[in-house]
Amino acid sequence: xxxxxxxxxxxxxxxxxxxxxxxxxxxxxxxxxxxxxxxxxxxxxxxxxxxxxxxxxxxxxxxxxxxxxxxxxxxxxxxxxxxxxxxxxxxxxxxxxxxxxxxxxxxxxxxxxxxxxxxxxxxxxxxxxxxxxxxxxxxxxxxxxxxxxxxxxxxxxxxxxxxxxxxxxxxxxxxxxxxxxxxxxxxxxxxxxxxxxxxxxxxxxxxxxxxxxxxxxxxxxxxxxxxxxxxxxxxxxxxxxxxxxxxxxxxxxxxxxxxxxxxxxxxxxxxxxxxxxxxxxxxxxxxxxxxxxxxxxxxxxxxxxxxxxxxxxxxxxxxxxxxxxxxxxxxxxxxxxxxxxxxxxxxxxxxxxxxxxxxxxxxxxxxxxxxxxxxxxxxxxxxxxxxxxxxxxxxxxxxxxxxxxxxxxxxxxxxxxxxxxxxxx
Numbered sequence: 001x002x003x004x005x006x007x008x009x010x011x012x013x014x015x016x017x018x019x020x021x022x023x024x025x026x027x028x029x030x031x032x033x034x035x036x037x038x039x040x041x042x043x044x045x046x047x048x049x050x051x052x053x054x055x056x057x058x059x060x061x062x063x064x065x066x067x068x069x070x071x072x073x074x075x076x077x078x079x080x081x082x083x084x085x086x087x088x089x090x091x092x093x094x095x096x097x098x099x100x101x102x103x104x105x106x107x108x109x110x111x112x113x114x115x116x117x118x119x120x121x122x123x124x125x126x127x128x129x130x131x132x133x134x135x136x137x138x139x140x141x142x143x144x145x146x147x148x149x150x151x152x153x154x155x156x157x158x159x160x161x162x163x164x165x166x167x168x169x170x171x172x173x174x175x176x177x178x179x180x181x182x183x184x185x186x187x188x189x190x191x192x193x194x195x196x197x198x199x200x201x202x203x204x205x206x207x208x209x210x211x212x213x214x215x216x217x218x219x220x221x222x223x224x225x226x227x228x229x230x231x232x233x234x235x236x237x238x239x240x241x242x243x244x245x246x247x248x249x250x251x252x253x254x255x256x257x258x259x260x261x262x263x264x265x266x267x268x269x270x271x272x273x274x275x276x277x278x279x280x281x282x283x284x285x286x287x288x289x290x291x292x293x294x295x296x297x298x299x300x301x302x303x304x305x306x307x308x309x310x311x312x313x314x315x316x317x318x319x320x321x322x323x324x325x326x327x328x329x330x331x332x333x334x335x336x337x338x339x340x341x342x343x344x345x346x347x348x349x350x351x352x353x354x355x356x357x358x359x360x361x362x363x364x365x366x367x368x369x370x371x372x373x374x375x376x377x378x379x380x381x382x383x384x385x386x387x388x389x390x391x392x393x394x395x396x397x398x399x400x401x402x403x404x405x406x407x408x409x410x411x412x413x414x415x416x417x418x419x420x421x422x423x424x425x
Contacts, residue, residue: 044315047131048410051313052421054084054125055218059419061086061122062220069228071116071217073237073305074133077195078332078349082132086122087217087237090276091115091283095236095296099212099304114235115295116217116305117279130317132334134189134387135216136310137161141232142173142188161234161306162190162214170355170380171212172373179381180395188380189312189387190216194239194303196336196353212352213239213303218311218414225419227309234297234304238279240269241301267294269301309416310424312387314409322405323382324396325359335359335379355379366398387411 058072068089075083095113118124127133142162162171173188192215217237219228267285272278285291297304316334320327329337332349337356355376357365365375385391391405411424 040315043128043131047127047313050125050127051084051133051311051412054086055414055419055421057122057125058084058086058218059220059225061088061119062222062419063225064121065222067222069219069222070119071219071237071305071307073116073217073239073303074135074192074215074311075194075239075303076132076192076334078334078336080195080333081126081129082192083124083126084133085124085239086119087116088119088121088276089114089222090117090238090279093236093283093291093296094288095292096298099297113297115238115279115283116235117238117275119276120274130315130333132191132314132316134191134312134314134383135308136312137173137188137190137216137232137306137308138230139185139187141306142190161232161304162193162212170376171353172377173380178384179378180385181390186384186388189384190214191336191353192216193353196350197241197300198351213300215303215305216308216311217305218309219307220419227414227416227419228307229416230309231307234306236295236297236299236302237305238269238275238295238301239303240275269294309414311412311414312409313412314387314407318408319383319386320359322391322407323379323386324361324364326361327359329356329359332356363397 055072058070062070065088070086070088073085073087075085077083092112092114094110097109097111162173173190177183178185194213194215197213214234215237220226221228266272266278267282269275269278279295282294283291285294293299295302317328320335325335328334331337335355336353337350337359357372357375357379360375360379365378382391382395385395386405386407387409389404389407389409391407393400393403393405396405412421413424414421
């Protein structure tokens, strides 16, 4: 009798499949926060390493360089990453102290201003996406005449760092009473405003400075690598826009001697292949007004920069969330965007460094004035307190209690004597 082998087909029931899928989903969900935390921690460590490396590279450049100081300058392009650029001293020019007035204006107070340019001996360093650095401007070090809470307004003479005649929003940096804490201002955390400008402007004429490009630097002494003392008096750093400034419809540069030679003139910054050598030659031009026209504070290729020795490393997205924002501006990748108070809707960077207050709900601004500029100023005060770990929930949403808002920002100081970087605890 033949034996017959019966094979049974093994299969899962629908209930079993659902149970397995549920277990997998549960495990995945429980693991996502851990994975996100791991990624955040890793990118934060990378950001700190890059920051330390960039500052170390600028310091090493100063030790090797006998011709002048060096510095690490912080820059940001909308939608990009924060970049730290090593720069080197190239000369000193007689420039206008008031960026709103041409150096040739008879009413303008002139003063000597140092000029720095990017060095080819050290490469720029980029931080991981989303990580930013702000510099600490001590109380009273930012010039914003006529728009402060003091009466009469406190002014810093002969300055120009983050300068505007009629500042609005976040640029109306408070020099008197902090809007959030009600205490005397402890200073302001300023952002690298190097990429927010109107690229169509090439004609400075006799009007205001067309592009208020400003940032901060950590400066090192030539030969020793020591940190140079903090100074609110801004210098000029050349970060070219690859265009020549003009002062007339005929596109003639604001240079009088010798007569401008047009597109073939060696003084065109967009024609040079060695910015340091070019800048040194320009700084020695006579008359001094020519040098100031090309590399002075009113040039659209120039950025006004002041030195700091306290900086904050933070994640832009986490800060925005902690401050109650709905997210980041999609164009700039940060909290800046559009006109003052406007949500950026076009696929281009804003033409001024304005905080996009449209990212915040209306409840955030109950305690502030009704204008968009006042709202932007309040956001700046929220940032100041967040980075100092002094923010409370009720400062963001009225009536939400006095619980502290945790800040992930890390504060670093640079030792005056040896130039080393230390995290403040």
